Amino acid sequence: MKKLVPFLVLFSFMVSSICAQEYTVHDLKIQGNKKIKASFIKSISTIASGSVLDSTVIEQDIIRLKRLPSVSHVYYQVFHSEGNQYNVFYNVEENFTLIPSANIYTTNDDEFAYRLGLYEFNLLGRNITFGGFYQKDIYSSYALNFRAPYLFSKKFGLAVNHQDLTTQEPVFFDNTSSDYKYNNKSFEVLGLYEFNFKNRLELGLNYFVEDYEYKFGATNPNVPQELNVHKWLLKGIYEYNNLDYYYQYISGFRSQFNFQYVTSTDAMLPSFFIGWNDFFLFKRVGDKGNWANRLRLGLSTNDNTPFAPFSVDNNLNVRGVGNTIDRGTGVVVLNTEYRHTLYEKGWFALQGNAFVDAGTWRNPGGDFSDFGKMDNVKIHPGLGLRFIHKKIYNAIFRIDYGYGVTKDTTNGFVFGIGQYF
Structure with missing residues (x-):
């Protein structure tokens, strides 16, 4: 015991010394x-x-x-x-943060649409985003967006969005289709909460009105030619983000889960749920390469309706496929591309990319075997260029050309601001 006492005294002194050097x-x-x-x-x-x-x-x-x-x-x-x-x-x-935005897309069917916007991403010097866009896709549309993730504290924020979106949408039924003028006018409020460095949550409500007006194409007595439906949407987004950025290069993993429950006042557009998860994986390849991947898995209530929520679209998931060429109640989409910096000097970088976009959809009222049917599968490889200003936020002008290799697909250019994903 006597031998143990000096040891305990020495140990206590060492601990005190270490603590004192903190x-x-x-x-x-x-x-x-x-x-x-x-x-x-x-x-x-x-x-x-x-x-x-x-x-x-x-x-x-x-x-x-x-x-x-x-x-x-x-x-x-x-x-x-x-x-x-x-x-x-x-x-x-x-970064310079007062940024114009532009998205333009075409197909070999001479389809042309564009979206132009202006956003300030650092309002009041506190990283508050405010801005809006104008869209011309046969019809005119607009939106206004406000997002302040640190408005109340380092954990609590707020987002408010309004849009009046009008497009010409195909509606599919009886192995045929018709075209409708579609309008969606919505008001949305979201609470933003950051749990910690990697995890955050968005939760809120969206009130919107959907209006469908028949324009031309096939008809069916069971498919109305006019609809005007008021809806409420409960929305939740959970994100895990472990990405690291070095100018135009990204590395790491990110997962974003989006769930919505939509109530309806019309049996033709019944209440439904929709949920999807986007998985992102980025890996640096040498000094100039970047391998980028996005996998989307999504399901909704499987109603046999021509107004299914998931769409096959040029500017959303498969480059070169066309503007809303099909709809479904489930989706599996993989976008993978290799980005390589071809030239870089000072604030400017030129990046080339080779990509493959592939997706498949579940038919409304169908089953999971629909994902394996070749009629539902779209595969579009392609090439693109990125013109990057390294000192302006999201100042990446992209040009992609997607070439369809599956049944009844099209080819086309997709232009835009920012990486495709």
Whole structure:
């Protein structure tokens, strides 16, 4: 026992010495920012004056900041202050954030549609997004969007959206189809909550009115030529995000689950649920390559209705396939592409890509075997280019050409701002 006492005293002294040497943060300093407010960066950072100096926590802060639309790149430095205290510097390279948006798509059927918008992604220097778009797809449409993920605190935010969307939509029945003028006018409010660095939740309500007006094509006594239905939509989104960004390069994994329950006041458009999960996997390949993948799995209530919720669409899932060429109550879509930086100097980068978009759908009222039917499968390989401005948020002008290799498919160009996924 006498031999044990000196050992315990020595052990206690060593522990006390180690604890006494614990390094702390004297101050967090922000450098390089012009429009984004330093107070905002500090409010969403974990590192703060008086906290333990932990490189793991700092690295998480850096990744979180690089995900912000207003930040092009950020790195940190640590300098000794006094005693066991250190100053931490976050050096920010800002993006230009007042951004026009454009999406244009065509097919070899001479179809042409476009969407033009303008968004500010750093309103008031606090990474608040506000803006809208105008769309011409035979008919005119518009939308307004407000999103402030850190409006109330570093965890709570708010999003408000309004759209008046009008398109010409095909409706499929009896192995034929007709075309309707479709209008969707909606108002949406979402609460945003960030659990931690990797997990977040969106939950809210959407009130909307759907209006269908018959234009031309086949008719059926059981398929109305006019519909005007008021609906409520309960919406939830859960996201796991472990992506890391280095300018145009992305690495890591992300999963986003979207669930909606829609009530209806008309039996022709009954209440239904719809849910889908997008899985994203990005991997750096050497110094200039990036392998990107998106897998979407989705199901909805399997009503035998010509107004099924999942669509096969040029600008959503399969490049070159056409504008809403089919509908279904289930979907499996895989987009995979290899992106390679062909030229890079200063703020500019030119990226080439080779892709394969493949998808299949469950017919309304059908069963899971529909996913394996060749009539439902669309496969479009293709090539594209990306013109990238590294100092402007999402300033990626893309051109893709998708070529259909399956039955009754089309070919076409898809133009847009931002990566396809």
